[in-house]
Amino acid sequence: MDHASFAEICLHQLKMSGVHEGEKLVVLTQGSERLDYADAFMAAGQRLGANMYHMRLPAPLPTGGWAVGTTGLASMPDAVEALKNCDMLIDCIFLLFSPEQMAIQAAGTRILTAVEPPELLARMLPTKELREKVELAAALLEKAKVMRITSRHGTDVTYQLNTYETVAEYACTDEPGRWDHWPSGFVFTGGDDDGVDGTIVVAPGDILLPQNMYVREPITYTIEKGWITDIRGGLDAELVKSYMDSFNDPRGMGMSHVGWGMNPNAKWHRMVPGEFPGGMGMEPRSFYGNVMFSTGPNSELGGSNDTACHLDIPMRNCSLFLDDEPIVIDGDIVVKELQMARG
Numbered sequence: 001m002d003h004a005s006f007a008e009i010c011l012h013q014l015k016m017s018g019v020h021e022g023e024k025l026v027v028l029t030q031g032s033e034r035l036d037y038a039d040a041f042m043a044a045g046q047r048l049g050a051n052m053y054h055m056r057l058p059a060p061l062p063t064g065g066w067a068v069g070t071t072g073l074a075s076m077p078d079a080v081e082a083l084k085n086c087d088m089l090i091d092c093i094f095l096l097f098s099p100e101q102m103a104i105q106a107a108g109t110r111i112l113t114a115v116e117p118p119e120l121l122a123r124m125l126p127t128k129e130l131r132e133k134v135e136l137a138a139a140l141l142e143k144a145k146v147m148r149i150t151s152r153h154g155t156d157v158t159y160q161l162n163t164y165e166t167v168a169e170y171a172c173t174d175e176p177g178r179w180d181h182w183p184s185g186f187v188f189t190g191g192d193d194d195g196v197d198g199t200i201v202v203a204p205g206d207i208l209l210p211q212n213m214y215v216r217e218p219i220t221y222t223i224e225k226g227w228i229t230d231i232r233g234g235l236d237a238e239l240v241k242s243y244m245d246s247f248n249d250p251r252g253m254g255m256s257h258v259g260w261g262m263n264p265n266a267k268w269h270r271m272v273p274g275e276f277p278g279g280m281g282m283e284p285r286s287f288y289g290n291v292m293f294s295t296g297p298n299s300e301l302g303g304s305n306d307t308a309c310h311l312d313i314p315m316r317n318c319s320l321f322l323d324d325e326p327i328v329i330d331g332d333i334v335v336k337e338l339q340m341a342r343g
Contacts (some may be wrong), residue, residue, distance in 0.1 A: 070086070084109060092114060112182055146160060147320065157293075
């Protein structure tokens with residue numbers, strides 16, 4: 001995508017995020033990555049009369065992989081203070097789950113994460129309709145006390161919902177202290193720390209993230225009082241267990257967030273190829289009617305589990321009920337007010 005086209009989609013994004021004349025925006029990058037994102041956002045923001053800045057951190061030292069919640073800002077308190085003093089931070093690094101992001105949000109800075117390939121950002125631009133539908137879904141989820149998920153593959157799990165807030169992601173952010181991720185389109189919350197029980201069967205065609213791979217044979221999770229007590233299956237199950245064991249942190253067996261996807265422009269079959277940081281799977285997280293459960297940290301929701309061992313697993317063809325009311329049936333959203341036309 002050429003610079004002018006990229007700047008145009010960034011302009012749409014900043015308008016959706018309420019950017020106006022006189023606001024202070026900072027684009028955060030690292031090393032040589034996503035410098036074109038910074039250029040495009042800077043050009044777009046200037047057209048809206050915002051005061052634009054680019055903060056570029058040194059390239060990170062080579063590591064064995066992506067560590068959730070670990071950022072280059074950890075050793076730069078002055079940089080964190082500067083970000084606390086802007087109106088909006090455009091995060092092109094991926095700060096999620098980090099103490100630094102939480103501190104910046106707590107100061108009132110709104111944050112937009114943008115790390116996916118430009119072509120995907122263009123195809124999944126935020127819309128007013130998506131925001132309205134996701135906010136309606138969040139209101140339903142906020143009121144619920146129990147979530148139950150089932151599938152014809154054998155999933156039957158119950159989440160007690162008495163502890164954590166509900167998060168709505170609709171790919172733009174115009175409220176102080178709020179975070180969102182472009183692209184997106186889903187809602188989620190977390191079960192009580194000891195309130196998730198049952199069986200989840202990850203079926204062929206479901207997705208493992210951050211592995212960015214489609215499951216080929218079933219993986220069966222047994223969950224008791226909020227903790228995974230058993231993972232069994234074939235090669236895919238062995239891969240999951242090996243990945244989780246590599247963190248040497250038993251908290252990785254905790255249950256993280258859970259919810260459903262609502263973006264009709266996101267397609268199940270269009271997995272972003274390659275490993276993070278080329279793309280981190282926001283499209284499969286968002287596709288319409290998926291039910292996604294996650295394992296590991298719940299710090300994003302205000303919980304105490306900040307393990308770096310995290311998997312997101314969007315599943316197809318599941319049914320999801322809130323207080324026994326059907327929301328998703330066999331992978332299709334059945335609440336009329338939440339439905340969107342799919343292309």
